[in-house]
Amino acid sequence: xxxxxxxxxxxxxxxxxxxxxxxxxxxxxxxxxxxxxxxxxxxxxxxxxxxxxxxxxxxxxxxxxxxxxxxxxxxxxxxxxxxxxxxxxxxxxxxxxxxxxxxxxxxxxxxxxxxxxxxxxxxxxxxxxxxxxxxxxxxxxxxxxxxxxxxxxxxxxxxxxxxxxxxxxxxxxxxxxxxxxxxxxxxxxxxxxxxxxxxxxxxxxxxxxxxxxxxxxxxxxxxxxxxxxxxxxxxxxxxxxxxxxxxxxxxxxxxxxxxxxxxxxxxxxxxxxxxxxxxxxxxxxxxxxxxxxxxxxxxxxxxxxxxxxxxxxxxxxxxxxxxxxxxxxxxxxxxxxxxxxxxxxxxxxxxxxxxxxxxxx
Amino acid sequence: xxxxxxxxxxxxxxxxxxxxxxxxxxxxxxxxxxxxxxxxxxxxxxxxxxxxxxxxxxxxxxxxxxxxxxxxxxxxxxxxxxxxxxxxxxxxxxxxxxxxxxxxxxxxxxxxxxxxxxxxxxxxxxxxxxxxxxxxxxxxxxxxxxxxxxxxxxxxxxxxxxxxxxxxxxxxxxxxxxxxxxxxxxxxxxxxxxxxxxxxxxxxxxxxxxxxxxxxxxxxxxxxxxxxxxxxxxxxxxxxxxxxxxxxxxxxxxxxxxxxxxxxxxxxxxxxxxxxxxxxxxxxxxxxxxxxxxxxxxxxxxxxxxxxxxxxxxxxxxxxxxxxxxxxxxxxxxxxxxxxxxxxxxxxxxxxxxxxxxxxxxxxxxxxxxxxxxxxxxxxxxxxxxxxxxxxxxxxxxxxxxxxxxxxxxxxxxxxxxxxxxxxxxxxxxxxxxxxxxxxxxxxxxxxxxxxxxxxxxxxxxxxxxxxxxxxxxxxxxxxxxxxxxxxxxxxxxxxxxxxxxxxxxxxxxxxxxxxxxxxxxx
Numbered sequence: 001x002x003x004x005x006x007x008x009x010x011x012x013x014x015x016x017x018x019x020x021x022x023x024x025x026x027x028x029x030x031x032x033x034x035x036x037x038x039x040x041x042x043x044x045x046x047x048x049x050x051x052x053x054x055x056x057x058x059x060x061x062x063x064x065x066x067x068x069x070x071x072x073x074x075x076x077x078x079x080x081x082x083x084x085x086x087x088x089x090x091x092x093x094x095x096x097x098x099x100x101x102x103x104x105x106x107x108x109x110x111x112x113x114x115x116x117x118x119x120x121x122x123x124x125x126x127x128x129x130x131x132x133x134x135x136x137x138x139x140x141x142x143x144x145x146x147x148x149x150x151x152x153x154x155x156x157x158x159x160x161x162x163x164x165x166x167x168x169x170x171x172x173x174x175x176x177x178x179x180x181x182x183x184x185x186x187x188x189x190x191x192x193x194x195x196x197x198x199x200x201x202x203x204x205x206x207x208x209x210x211x212x213x214x215x216x217x218x219x220x221x222x223x224x225x226x227x228x229x230x231x232x233x234x235x236x237x238x239x240x241x242x243x244x245x246x247x248x249x250x251x252x253x254x255x256x257x258x259x260x261x262x263x264x265x266x267x268x269x270x271x272x273x274x275x276x277x278x279x280x281x282x283x284x285x286x287x288x289x290x291x292x293x294x295x296x297x298x299x300x301x302x303x304x305x306x307x308x309x310x311x312x313x314x315x316x317x318x319x320x321x322x323x324x325x326x327x328x329x330x331x332x333x334x335x336x337x338x339x340x341x342x343x344x345x346x347x348x349x350x351x352x353x354x355x356x357x358x359x360x361x
Numbered sequence: 362x363x364x365x366x367x368x369x370x371x372x373x374x375x376x377x378x379x380x381x382x383x384x385x386x387x388x389x390x391x392x393x394x395x396x397x398x399x400x401x402x403x404x405x406x407x408x409x410x411x412x413x414x415x416x417x418x419x420x421x422x423x424x425x426x427x428x429x430x431x432x433x434x435x436x437x438x439x440x441x442x443x444x445x446x447x448x449x450x451x452x453x454x455x456x457x458x459x460x461x462x463x464x465x466x467x468x469x470x471x472x473x474x475x476x477x478x479x480x481x482x483x484x485x486x487x488x489x490x491x492x493x494x495x496x497x498x499x500x501x502x503x504x505x506x507x508x509x510x511x512x513x514x515x516x517x518x519x520x521x522x523x524x525x526x527x528x529x530x531x532x533x534x535x536x537x538x539x540x541x542x543x544x545x546x547x548x549x550x551x552x553x554x555x556x557x558x559x560x561x562x563x564x565x566x567x568x569x570x571x572x573x574x575x576x577x578x579x580x581x582x583x584x585x586x587x588x589x590x591x592x593x594x595x596x597x598x599x600x601x602x603x604x605x606x607x608x609x610x611x612x613x614x615x616x617x618x619x620x621x622x623x624x625x626x627x628x629x630x631x632x633x634x635x636x637x638x639x640x641x642x643x644x645x646x647x648x649x650x651x652x653x654x655x656x657x658x659x660x661x662x663x664x665x666x667x668x669x670x671x672x673x674x675x676x677x678x679x680x681x682x683x684x685x686x687x688x689x690x691x692x693x694x695x696x697x698x699x700x701x702x703x704x705x706x707x708x709x710x711x712x713x714x715x716x717x718x719x720x721x722x723x724x725x726x727x728x729x730x731x732x733x734x735x736x737x738x739x740x741x742x743x744x745x746x747x748x749x750x751x752x753x754x755x756x757x758x759x760x761x762x763x764x765x766x767x768x769x770x771x772x773x774x775x776x777x778x779x780x781x782x783x784x785x786x787x788x789x790x791x792x793x794x795x796x797x798x799x800x801x802x803x804x805x806x807x808x809x810x811x812x813x814x815x816x817x818x819x820x821x822x823x824x825x826x827x828x829x830x831x832x833x834x835x836x837x838x839x840x841x842x843x844x845x846x847x848x849x850x851x852x853x854x855x856x857x858x859x860x861x862x863x864x865x866x867x868x869x870x871x872x873x874x875x876x877x878x879x880x881x882x883x884x
Binding site: 162163165166167168169170171172174175176178179252256259260263264265266276279280283290293296297300301304305308309312 | 379859
């Protein structure tokens with residue numbers, strides 16, 4: 001069994017602690033977090049893939065920012081209607097790798113699907129960031145005020161939060177999307193941000209309730225700091241871990257929410273392109289042209305998955321109790337050098353401060 | 362008991378207030394979101410006629426009055442539901458009352474959501490516990506990755522994919538005689554062998570042994586299915602089918618005993634084997650019985666209760682010092698064996714169902730919640746329901762299972778670190794007893810507070826699955842009415858959800874307090 005709970009300290013525990021201690025020795029909190037994050041394989045892979053997707057989406061079909069049009073390197077745009085080549089099938093190298101004139105194929109009018117998907121990806125990324133920022137700001141403000149001031153302010157704000165949680169977000173999103181789907185996409189993103197902040201607000205409130213009782217807050221208060229200063233300078237930095245982690249998770253659900261709404265017709269509509277709209281628009285063609293909704297779906301999954309992995313990595317990095325579990329190989333290697341690495345004094349300290357984690361394989 | 366009543370009263374009062382406020386907010390939002398005049402405005406009819414029609418519609422829908430007066434009128438009708446005179450308004454296009462539109466839709470949605478939730482909990486929790494028991498193993502990492510993947514799946518995309526690939530491929534498979542190809546057999550055997558082997562844990566030798574046995578078993582079953590045309594005619598009530606049912610029942614008896622008391626408890630093992638034998642003995646009498654009565658779900662539930670009682674009786678008849686434990690094992694086995702008999706009877710209609718004039722040999726439906734005008738027995742209709750509910754519920758299970766897996770995994774890991782588990786192990790209890798009796802129950806406890814709230818999430822997911830699969834459920838009604846700018850059905854749906862949400866929270870709190878003696882409810 002892997003879960004035998006042996007009360008006696010075992011060399012494996014010391015090893016883990018030794019590795020951990022070596023990791024944190026003489027480093028600042030920020031450095032520890034950064035190091036741990038960089039050692040989280042899933043998160044790094046997620047980060048790299050996400051960066052590549054963003055780069056591809058924005059460089060290929062170009063974008064316009066503040067009235068400035070940046071052209072892309074891709075030969076088609078979403079408005080081009082080239083002749084249908086090879087009955088719209090994706091052009092590939094060796095039948096597998098998408099490449100050539102229409103790597104993702106063409107739809108029945110001739111639109112290049114690659115250009116459409118890239119434009120939709122841009123929309124998803126924009127929605128993700130705007131929702132993240134809006135929800136984070138609202139969540140922090142509501143949570144901080146309610147956790148710091150407590151009392152009736154807290155009661156009132158938390159009841160409002162509960163009220164927002166009454167309906168599944170997709171239901172409220174559909175009603176609001178119905179109202180705002182003529183507006184530019186960023187307005188819809190702001191609206192979605194305004195209905196996704198609740199869990200964050202609750203978590204921030206919890207953090208504030210705990211942190212405001214700590215000595216350093218008392219010290220700040222005694223030395224005459226005003227509430228705003230205490231909240232932003234003293235408490236907020238300490239709650240940042242929870243906030244960042246929750247915001248990333250929220251961003252991935254924002255991608256899924258926006259595409260789902262666009263799929264239902266309550267989100268982003270033409271002339272703007274959304275991945276959800278592409279799937280919805282092409283779903284009747286799935287038997288003849290499956291590639292039309294393969295790619296949009298795949299991009300949505302890649303975006304959401306990458307962000308979830310980054311969030312997981314951040315959570316592990318920010319959690320002080322989290323220990324990195326060395327692989328079996330690393331453990332065996334460290335085992336052979338165990339005697340040389342761990343001194344008796346060190347063992348005593350580590351043994352004393354051992355965390356409660358029981359299963360240790 | 363008293364604090365519980367005070368708690369309930371207080372929570373129900375605040376919930377009523379929440380429903381009032383949220384319904385007002387939603388009424389306001391929906392009223393500004395829908396624009397019944399939009400189609401008229403866009404139409405190309407002469408201006409005069411257009412203006413007349415617009416004025417007429419405005420008057421009918423009272424669009425010129427402030428939203429708040431319209432809300433109070435709506436509320437007056439809705440509050441009639443408290444004394445049995447519901448008036449949730451009408452669909453202004455078809456003049457159908459919202460209450461009658463909802464009544465059928467609610468049943469459809471409840472079927473879907475309940476089935477999906479139950480499957481998601483059972484499968485998700487099982488995988489979560491196994492994953493926790495094998496922490497940091499290859500199996501655990503694979504499950505973690507898979508649950509991340511499921512978290513990231515867009516519901517609508519999964520639904521469209523299942524509809525276009527799984528359903529069509531399965532139907533083709535049935536239509537072509539239901540024969541597995543060699544590639545399929547090898548692939549399925551390898552995958553299940555690997556998964557089961559990894560889930561059982563242990564060293565490489567054990568993995569290979571268990572995985573090999575499982576793979577061989579799967580391959581044999583698939584070959585047998587090819588030979589016996591299982592997918593064409595899964596059961597025909599022949600003596601061969603009786604032997605199959607008996608074999609499955611005995612396997613269930615062993616399985617349940619292993620998990621419930623361990624095979625060393627002979628009395629329990631004999632109990633469940635007796636129950637399995639009784640099930641086999643009842644095979645032909647039951648077939649005779651089904652021909653005599655017209656089935657209904659009420660009858661089935663009654664029979665399940667009767668079989669559980671029989672199981673308990675057998676357990677007590679075997680006696681011994683641990684009678685209650687045998688009785689429990691007997692009851693669980695009896696219900697499962699009864700379910701096997703039920704499924705066998707259902708399987709006997711499969712051939713007639715797939716080849717009926719309504720189905721044309723393509724059983725898995727991709728749209729609608731039932732085959733229109735299907736005539737036939739209870740069994741026919743049940744098969745029809747199952748073939749229709751399969752895809753939407755698989756979709757919902759796929760997207761909602763991951764959270765249960767993660768949740769149960771975390772809580773199992775926490776429970777396994779508790780002192781009482783250490784004590785249980787120190788007492789020399791077997792690993793099975795420690796896991797099943799001490800860890801399992803406590804690990805599932807937190808689910809009591811998650812599930813009721815999670816049902817709301819699944820309800821949101823049902824919105825999309827119902828739309829994709831053309832189910833005439835509440836979610837579909839909501840989406841369609843919102844598209845067609847009809848306010849009242851939308852508000853009907855929102856009202857039901859608005860009532861469900863606080864109710865789910867109360868149920869979660871009460872359930873937790875009942876199950877966990879450490880938690881006390883105080884208002």
